[in-house]
Amino acid sequence: MKNKILIILLVFFLSFCFFVLFKSLESSGIYVPEKTENRELTEFVSKDLFSKKKITSSEIFQGSDYYILNIWATWCAPCRKEHPQLMELSKNSSIKLIGLNYRDDSKKAKKFLNKLGNPFSVNITDQNGTISIELGGYGIPETFLINKDKKIIKTFIGNLNNESVRQINLIVK
């Protein structure tokens, strides 16, 4: 009898630990660094996700007041989580959204966008992860808010939430 209670308790405890650790893999939290803001955007060359054509950063960053550059990948669970927020931001006409697909399979990436919707006006790829390093990315997902002078005015490390969308809309207004 005593043994049975012990076993049941153990099973509960183990499943609880499993649940929490499993959840912890998904949550990446959000972190806004103070120092990286007002940094000039570095120039880079990338490939378009769909047309596979080369595209330079000066071609991408033109014709809008604000830009949002989002680093994402299909294998990144928090990226899936922040997708609705990106979709919401894409409704704002004064922001141009750029998706940087980080170290990913481009077929999977296209499938992801077809299924969940494509919030980005431009989709570029970063096969070997160098562009993200050049941009000063810390982790994935990461989102940069860039103004028309090509300066990064805000960085969101981790998945965007409603609070970050509110902050972005406040700045853009």
Added chain:
Amino acid sequence: MLANHIGYYSLVMGLATSILIFLLSLKSYKFKIIDKRIFSISFLQLFFVLISFTSLVICFVISDFSNETVFNNSHTNKPIFYKISGTWGNHEGSLLLWLLVLTLFLFLFLITSKKESKRYRILTLIFQQVIIIGFFLFVLVTSNPFNYLFPEPIEGLGLNPILQDPALAIHPPILYVGYVGSSLIFSATLAAVIENYISKDWAKNIKIWVLVSWIFLTIGIMVGSIWAYYELGWGGFWFWDPVENVSLMPWLCLTALLHCLLVLEKRELLKSWTIILSIATFTLSMCGTFLVRSGILNSVHTFANDPSRGIFILCFLFFLIIISLIIFFLFNKEKQKDYKKIYFFSKEVSILVNNWFLMYFLSVVLIGTLYPIFLEVLIDHKISVGPPFYNKLIIPFLIFFLIFMSLGPNLKWIRETNIKHKFQLIIFFFISLLISFLIYKKIGQTNLINTVLVSASLYLFIVTIRDFFSKELYNFSKKISHFGFSLLILSILLNGILSSEVIMNLKVGEKFTFKNEKIFFKSLENNKKENYQSIVGYFTVEDNKKNISQFKPELRIYDQPLVITSEADIKTTLFKDKFLVMNTIKGNEYFNVRYQIKPFMIWIWISTLLLAIGGCLNLYNRLYEK
């Protein structure tokens, strides 16, 4: 390119042999005859993994950038030594190394255990093979070290320059031997539980493996903290960082197990407890792998890992835990006849007390490491647990632990009727209290708990020294290890109490006076090195006896990737280390200079070595006796 393919296919072949061995051993277990082919196939398995590992090393040496792992972690400008160490300096390669050690240990077990019962050997083989298959799948499915890149990049992305250090090059392999050794203890324990073979003989045999893992784990942790001290330039050797804690936890568990096996060997007591400790040690090692490799604990400076890795290890970890618990509850029947009378004043009770203390320390470290993760998931609140938490929870109990450790080991087995040298022991205690009081008086601080702590460690120190002069020579290894431990605690404490530091901003030609020493920043020098640019600062420090020492701290600017590291200049003497490190201040001719005096630093390393040497001596004795 060729090496890449050979590596990949021999890895696949390795998995195939694993499955073959697993099936053959199941068959052998059923029919109770050992199939001789198992041994040759085990050898073949080791051979395949070795080939695979060697080909990865070759890929790194010849800088074959068509291999993704090499591309991500190497660079043609890197010195050859770090090209080789780059093999295990990354996730994929380190797992391959893990696999190599796993198969090597299993092979060694098979050839050294010929005298044991057949069923026990086969069962150990089966459990170990389950772990090996798990790791094979993990490597092949989620982190293949032989991913092929096309078109072939011209240049690699380089290795993190902080990792370009000799201590760190040897740190992972040593630590892994310790970690992986615990897997064999785990499999052998489960096998012994099923076969009802938890006995004196078993304890004697398994202790060799426990000792091997313990020695390697001890040295591995030491090398890691030497690296932290010399390379990170923070002037400390232990930061209670989660990644460090993860290696400390199996160590605490193994230490408890090591003592527990003594009781099992001499008195056939504590059987269940031994089993639980063996399982816990391996679980903690796996848990460590999970925490480090899944990216949960990673700092913000690394890109998030592929979470499928984390999920894989997590599921595998829980699979192993559940299997071992099922076996434990089904097969472990501690019979009533095992019950023996136990007296309070006896060696076995003191070892049990030691185990309680170790388990307490273990749970403090475990909670400190896991609590932030749980808190974040449950209530979405971020905290970090730092040294004050550990100090507050560990120090009060450490005092009692030290006192028990001075008295316990000299008690007799079964029952101590007459404690020898009572008078001497009491005198020693007062002497250490007095010395510690004087130390505190001299530095002008009085803090009751610290005074008691220092006196407790001094007491252990004196008692362990006295033990060297006692007539019983048979247990020399224990004396060395215990002496090493007392020296370790003492030097850590004195180091903590007597350290002093100063941080200032200086430019070339300026002077600074700290206590009774004058720090003078003489000049700067720029050099171009193989794969970095170095800026060396020349400093002199003059003390009040006019002794001048030169310091040359260095800043290294690596090109691939662009990282600046600062190399501290450390002057080590027997009694103190002087530590000077400089950092740039952006857009300024001033440098941020930190000068520290750290007494008894070298004794921390020496005492850890003594701990390990004690273990080695014991191992030697055991192998020799056999």
